[in-house]
Amino acid sequence: MLYQAYQFQSDLMSPLRLMAQHLGASLWLDKTERSLVRRISAANEVISRMRLTHARPAYGITSVTVRGEEVPVTQETVLSEPFGTLLHFRKAHTGGEPHPPVLLVAPLSGHFATLLRETARTLLQDHDVYITDWHNARDVPLRKGAFALDDYIDHMIRFLAAIGPGAHVVAVCQPCVAALAATAIMAEDDHPAQPLSLTLMAGPVDCRVNPTAVNTLAIGKPIEWFEKNLISHVPLPHAGFMRRVYPGFVQLTAFMSMNPERHKQAFRHMYEHLVEGEVEQARTIQNFYDEYLAVNDLPAEFYLETVEKVFQTFDLARGVLSYRGRTVNPAAIRRTALFTVEGERDDICSVGQTVAAHDLCPSIRPYLKTHHVQTGVGHYGVFSGKKWNQQIYPRVREVIHASMG
Incomplete structure (x- = not known):
């Protein structure tokens, strides 16, 4: 109702x-x-x-400055699935060395991927950028099936395979858990498209550390309460009529x-x-x-599993997160460089929750691990604004370019 x-x-x-x-x-x-x-x-x-609106706003990225030159940018669909599209911001060729491909992994948490518009625009200066463009679940017909945490990880693996070997991953906020899990699965399978570097920005890798009000809220009720009180069926006239969603x-x-x-x-x-x-x-x-105010409905399965496994039982941090019947093993990651970023004033994902990824990946050599705490910024300041552009982004670029060899 x-x-x-x-x-x-x-x-x-x-x-x-x-x-x-x-x-x-x-x-x-x-x-x-x-x-x-x-x-x-x-x-x-x-x-x-x-x-409130319920359609994805335009990215509005039509050009970017590369080596002092204004270069046109066009959007193209690389791979389209019912719940998400792999979108490519293609730059006109300007000569010189090709830029390294980067998959920007957007949260599926109530907003559209355009929330990372500035992140993508900044990355485009020195990289070939792709983004996970998640669809509004209320527009996905019921016959297309469910979408859970395993499906999110599946999409990441398929998207990286579509980009091909040599890609890098930058995950922002919520998908840091799925990005780390996908990288671990690909490493264990010796997948040719496993990323060369993995940047996790302000993500809830281990919510037991320095819990915020968001974490306290998540553990304050059993998962049955969330399902009973926060999950609804999509009404008519939407294409996803009767799909269960977290609005x-x-x-x-x-x-x-x-x-x-x-x-x-x-x-x-x-x-x-x-x-x-x-x-x-x-x-x-x-x-x-x-x-x-442009809102994106989440598939109920994905929302409930995220609340339970990430925020209540801390499955990845405890080493018990499962994917398609297998236990996710971050220790399998050996060749991927790991960079974590946190905001000093982040009241959604506090300091300590993202850097926990380093302890989960003991097989990554120390010189391939880097961490950065940005002073003076909250959650959104980690991936947008002046300090993202001037202080955080140069570190991200340095990690990506250093791990290309």
Whole structure:
């Protein structure tokens, strides 16, 4: 009933938001004074922005600067599966040595892979970038079957095989567990496409370490509670009708409830910027919330297994994580360089949880292991913003390029 109630409310509010959108756009904005008309227009613009969307926003990466030259970028589908696409940001050839291929592994946690837009754009300067473009589960017909943690690992292995030998992996947040597991499976099988380097950024490898409020919430209830209270069936008219999902709007509500004042203040600032005619400042906030309020439903099987195995029973960290009936053995990883990154102020995946990967991989030689704690950043600052671009990314690039030989 939860999803049906949400859908009913969304349908009910849609005409109001549409009216506010048209009214905000059509009203004349006085450029020289704070007129009543401008206030009304700004209020309508804010109202129209306070909505959830369920389609992936555009990546908007059309060019990148390579060796001081602006190079066109196009998107191409390399491999398409019902629940995800391997997307390639193809750069026009500029001569010189080819850039190393990198698979950017995006979280499947309520938002679309476009949340890593800036991460991908930065990586494109020196790398040939692919991304795991996860689909909205509510748009996947029931006949396509289930999608669980094993399927996520399967996708990573298939995607790396499609890219071919010599690729590198950069996993952000939630998929660090699956990325480490996939690398271990490929190493144990001596798969030719096992990655040359594995970068894990702000991921919950061992949530027993320095637990956050997110970790405490996960262990506060049995998994049956999560299934009973947070899983819903997709309603009509969506293609995934009757599929069991963890709705993206539930995840977003949980995230926003962690710091509601910050979001209230952001929308207040958007209104004030519009009233003052500060269009660029308002657009920065609008762009963020266009992305943040685009929600992606998770397949129920994947969500429940992630909560249980990653956040409740810590299977990978305890050495009991299974994949297709086999125990995942990170000690099988020998030739892949390992780089872990954590944010000093990360309140979602705290310091210590990602670096735990090093202890799980004793067969990787010490000189192939690197760790970095970035001061002054929270969770999102690990993969976006000034410190990502200026301090973290150079370390990532160094690890990738050093492990190419």
